[in-house]
Amino acid sequence: MGRPTKYNKAMQANAELYLADGYKDCGDVIPSIEGLAELLEVNRSTLYEWKDKHSMFSDTLAGIEAKQKKVTLNNGLTGDFNATIAKLVLANHGMHDKQDTTSQMNVVVESDIDDVS
Numbered sequence: 001m002g003r004p005t006k007y008n009k010a011m012q013a014n015a016e017l018y019l020a021d022g023y024k025d026c027g028d029v030i031p032s033i034e035g036l037a038e039l040l041e042v043n044r045s046t047l048y049e050w051k052d053k054h055s056m057f058s059d060t061l062a063g064i065e066a067k068q069k070k071v072t073l074n075n076g077l078t079g080d081f082n083a084t085i086a087k088l089v090l091a092n093h094g095m096h097d098k099q100d101t102t103s104q105m106n107v108v109v110e111s112d113i114d115d116v117s
Contacts, residue, residue: 007050015060030071031064069093
């Protein structure tokens with residue numbers, strides 16, 4: 001039998017405060033799972049366990065990831081964040097800077113109009 005969980009209403013409330021710009025009060029530039037784990041004084045793996053067991057906490061973690069993407073994207077576009085670091089963070093959210101250099105497109109135009117002379 002494992003140790004009792006630390007998850008409770010206070011932990012959930014603190015996680016929600018962190019998401020609602022409380023991450024700035026913690027000295028974080030963007031919200032992160034690591035920042036939340038430090039605030040709650042638990043391991044990152046514990047947060048993922050709570051995510052699987054508590055739907056409200058799962059929603060909070062999803063909100064942190066979404067806000068991280070939005071804050072990074074907006075600050076990257078305005079130049080407030082280092083472009084290289086913003087690119088690395090956004091890569092974790094499925095955004096990539098790459099071009100498809102292998103595809104070739106051939107366009108064939110067919111006409112159904114008979115040539116009338």
